[in-house]
Amino acid sequence: MFGLYDPSIILVYLLCIGSTLLCVIYGIVHWNRSGVEVKAEKIIQWEKEEETLEE
Amino acid sequence: MYQIVLIIAVLVYLLITGYLGYIAYRKTRTTTDYLLAGREVHPYIMAMSYGATFISTSAIVGFGGTAALFGMSLLWLTFLNIFVGIFLAFVFFGHRTRAMGYNLDSHTFPELLGKRYQSRFIQIFSGIIIFLFMPIYTAAVLMGATQFLVVNLKLNYEVALFTFSAIVAIYVVMGGLKGVMYTDAFQGSVMFIGMLLLLFLTYYRLGGVTSAHESLAQLNPMIVELMGKAGHRGFTHMPAFGSNIWWTVISTIVLGVGIGVLAQPQLATRFMTVRSSKELNRATLVGGIFILAMTGVAFTVGAVSNVYFYNTTGKIAFLAANKQVDSIIPMFVEQTMPVWFGILFLVTLFAAAMSTMSSQYHTIGAALSRDITETITRRKAGIGINRLGTSFGILLSTIVAWGLPRFYEAGSEIIARGTSLFFGLCASSFLPMYFGALYSKKITKSGAIAGMLAGFFSSIFWFLFVHEKESQVLGLAKALLGRPALWGEPWKVVNPIIISLPLAIAVTIVASLFTKPLDEKHVQLCFNGLEKNRN
Structure with a gap:
């Protein structure tokens, strides 16, 4: 098959x-x-936490 | 003329990469954006990023050249790359990693393991393994890419090394994982086109699939005469069972890389970047095709390149390339392919190097900032600290790539073993507790720690004293015992993964049987949504 024998x-x-x-x-x-x-609400919550951290 | 077209092609490629990095920078506002690309990545981008990170230049050039020497038996690695590296990884690890990462709000692979087992030690220790050993793996990729720049663009080695590293650094530091993944997807697409064309042109040049394979089989006696004693039975045959070549192909190449991929932090993190399992399901489709087009093509072309070299020089590829395995694929492309393809192939190799390096840089940076610094100081850091950590990680990797060969005699050889070292360490240290984290509620914190330590230290021991390819280079065995490896055949060619992984699994299970289980409420939180809805 496909020129292969092993x-x-x-x-x-x-x-x-x-x-x-x-x-x-x-x-x-x-x-x-x-x-x-x-x-989506969890992502929004994470983003809020991030903003607090950045401040 | 060739030089000018090549420079223009590289510049166009860099401009597109830069533009994607800029878009990523504009879209990166939070740590979740920076570390997990906002968990909203498109399945095509996710799959291409996973695949392009997985496949470096050495997978194409290095392993392709190895296939020219060992023959089509290397296709077992392609099978494992697709079946284990994509199918099992996505279906049995990916879905649960994504869901558990979400349940535990984890942003990195060590953080996922640490939070799952409620162990700061696990997170810090895993971060340290990544931070200390990944730069050697990164240096291997960086040095490989630099060599190509030096040869093809006629640049000075140091200039090429620092410039190349700086270009990748800009979009990784500024764009975070979005920068990494957007550019990976573009680079992966370039690689995909380049490799598919390589396959078609090669078979076309050699008279078709069957004709190429039959001509290759006719060369079997030549390689048997050269390496028959070590177990070679021909390019179109498996090596003799239990022989040195068999152990090398099966334990180091096929199992070491094929299984090791499951516990690669930079790949496991990708699963956490998508919004739902739907994206992972779709990514499985893309990933499978991508990997077949990468290692499947590289290993097939590597093996059948022998036919071309024999027809033109009367020698098999290994001898035609003066026993320089890494030169076989570039020589083959240069001599057999049209000029325009040679340029595309070079860009393909740059893309392969950059996509792997960018993820490595990002993972080293995240390990330093998120897993080590934040966990030790117990203070959450903002995106600025993450950028700082990534910058430091990039600096460290670049210094390793530049300084290790310069200030340490065996530096280049150590870096050349970097991929094998890192894959081996990750598989033995992380895989048992990672699998346990996703599938077992009975693995305890102490069990996970004991297994991780057993896997890590037994791997280190095996690399330092038993597996000759590393122990000879590292030199400690020679200094202490007066010989390069502790034991003879077959042990000196048996990859650490064969010993350390089963040991780490056994230690994890046994230690879990006798130690305190994790808090039931915490385990419930980890598995929230996983039982009912595996997909």
């Missing part, structure tokens, strides 16, 4: 392509799954 080299060649496809498929399937979001 099974472990053919295997790793395919694994490289396969693992990339795994990343691609995972990304597409989970495209819109959000989980726990960093909430």
